[in-house]
Amino acid sequence: MRNLNTRKLAVIGCGFVGSASAFALMQSGLFSEMVLIDANHARAEGEALDISHGLPFAKPMKIYAGDYPDLADASLIVITAGAGQKPGETRLNLVKKNISIFRSIIPSITQYNRDAILLIVANPVDILTYAAAKLSGFPENRVFGTGTVLDTARLKYLLGEHLQVDSRAVHAFILGEHGDSEIVAWSSANVSGLPLHNFCEMRGYFDHDAAMEALAAGVKNSAYEIIEKKSATYYGIAMSVRRVCEAIVRDEKSILPVSSVQHGSYGIDGVALSLPAVVGKDGVETIVPIALSEEEIAALRASAQTLKDFLAEQDL
Numbered sequence: 675m676r677n678l679n680t681r682k683l684a685v686i687g688c689g690f691v692g693s694a695s696a697f698a699l700m701q702s703g704l705f706s707e708m709v710l711i712d713a714n715h716a717r718a719e720g721e722a723l724d725i726s727h728g729l730p731f732a733k734p735m736k737i738y739a740g741d742y743p744d745l746a747d748a749s750l751i752v753i754t755a756g757a758g759q760k761p762g763e764t765r766l767n768l769v770k771k772n773i774s775i776f777r778s779i780i781p782s783i784t785q786y787n788r789d790a791i792l793l794i795v796a797n798p799v800d801i802l803t804y805a806a807a808k809l810s811g812f813p814e815n816r817v818f819g820t821g822t823v824l825d826t827a828r829l830k831y832l833l834g835e836h837l838q839v840d841s842r843a844v845h846a847f848i849l850g851e852h853g854d855s856e857i858v859a860w861s862s863a864n865v866s867g868l869p870l871h872n873f874c875e876m877r878g879y880f881d882h883d884a885a886m887e888a889l890a891a892g893v894k895n896s897a898y899e900i901i902e903k904k905s906a907t908y909y910g911i912a913m914s915v916r917r918v919c920e921a922i923v924r925d926e927k928s929i930l931p932v933s934s935v936q937h938g939s940y941g942i943d944g945v946a947l948s949l950p951a952v953v954g955k956d957g958v959e960t961i962v963p964i965a966l967s968e969e970e971i972a973a974l975r976a977s978a979q980t981l982k983d984f985l986a987e988q989d990l
């Protein structure tokens with residue numbers, strides 16, 4: 675492997691999500707160099723300047739608008755470029771536009787760098803993760819998407835509010851597609867080791883079925899609600915990008931529900947979707963086969979099939 679600068683990252687796409695992620699990453703102190711690339715170069719320049727003006731309150735770092743040759747020594751490349759959802763539009767509707775953007779971006783990256791980790795954020799993130807893996811030819815552990823890291827954060831937040839407990843004490847995963855067919859792994863959910871239902875009852879809640887249905891719908895609909903109200907979602911995903919980057923740069927071996935190409939877990943194969951995975955300096959190290967109920971496994975396989983049906987139409 676060539677010598678990469680482990681303190682250098684690139685963000686491709688500097689719209690709402692790319693700029694918010696760059697801002698969160700600047701504050702993280704994880705990197706000493708960040709290059710911003712956008713089809714609209716002036717936009718990347720504007721964001722680089724604006725974000726740089728916060729540096730006296732953060733840690734020293736070089737932030738600039740660049741182009742693909744600047745990627746040569748970057749260890750991490752975050753891709754947010756692509757159209758976002760319009761009000762009422764599903765993530766999967768974005769597929770044609772954004773795959774065609776990836777058909778131009780990925781070869782431009784591999785021309786200068788074949789050793790970095792590619793972190794996919796643009797939607798539909800599972801389809802684009804699969805596309806990026808195929809188009810780049812990189813080892814699959816180095817190409818993965820933020821997947822349901824954001825959905826899982828939304829679930830933890832909502833559960834924390836519902837149960838009046840710190841959301842960081844909530845342990846629960848959303849798995850499968852980052853989108854309408856995602857599933858909540860309720861059977862393994864717990865609050866600091868106490869099974870979720872027990873904690874709910876401790877707080878005086880006994881109608882578990884209704885609560886679980888409302889919470890799962892709340893997570894699934896939150897992007898639609900935010901887009902309806904303010905056109906785009908970007909702060910939650912920016913913090914999710916920061917969290918995944920932190921796990922990589924610090925080689926944390928954290929367990930995060932990132933999206934990666936699957937080869938047999940729960941009988942799922944040849945599609946990218948989110949399962950709990952150990953994430954460290956080499957990217958996705960291994961999938962963690964948490965216990966799921968039979969219904970959850972069936973729903974997870976159905977989610978995989980939804981994505982496979984979309985992939986089959988994409989000629990990848």
Ligand code: NAD
Binds near residue numbers: 691772799907
């Ligand atoms: P946006 O329209 O604000 O920004 C997209 C940016 O990409 C624009 O600045 C545009 O100029 C740039 N771009 C387009 N084609 C390009 C190319 N070929 N090369 C370089 N740059 C290019 O959109 P947004 O709100 O920032 O959303 C970006 C993507 O992130 C969307 O696909 C959205 O659905 C997705 N998203 C993902 C998550 C997640 O959880 N994974 C969450 C929110 C949004």
